[in-house]
Amino acid sequence: SAVISQKPSRDICQRGTSLTIQCQVDSQVTMMFWYRQQPGQSLTLIATANQGSEATYESGFVIDKFPISRPNLTFSTLTVSNMSPEDSSIYLCSVFRDTGELFFGEGSRLTVL
């Protein structure tokens, strides 16, 4: 089974700053997915991170606001840039297992003041 660790688990940030969230998987995976979950809401897919190519962003999300890196098959970062209180959410990374199950990290809870 894939084990995913995310850092930081939570953070409190000031408006206008940026924060980078790291996601480490214990096995090589082709695609890594980044989600946002706002308070009381479902998960919204931000982008798919592919190793060796640009991330694929979903409608409503842009690279300037959420730059993603994928330097190898076990690691990815998501940066939330120029934060505002509306960016306060839980950010989760996930990967597919061989069986088709999605595994999730524990999430990074971000509060923007």
Next chain:
Amino acid sequence: LAKTTQPISMDSYEGQEVNITCSHNNIATNDYITWYQQFPSQGPRFIIQGYKTKVTNEVASLFIPADRKSSTLSLPRVSLSDTAVYYCLGSGGSYIPTFGRGTSLIVHP
């Protein structure tokens, strides 16, 4: 993308069987139907997956009719710890796992 529709919330009592139905009219031919459970402050956790007919594991059963336009997650004899949000999604074929609104299940003593 397989768009899913579920009831927003359900209430039950300990010891009862709970059935949560999900509609996915445009599911792709090669998509599996997968259900996840999410507790507060945790990432979603896999419960069960199926393609058609019935699948059962130690946690739940999944019923999928022949037309695959809906599926029903069945939780036998729920307990208070089953209070969570339950999501269904079609995934695998399209490789873009998209979550619907989910069903918030509250189990009462």
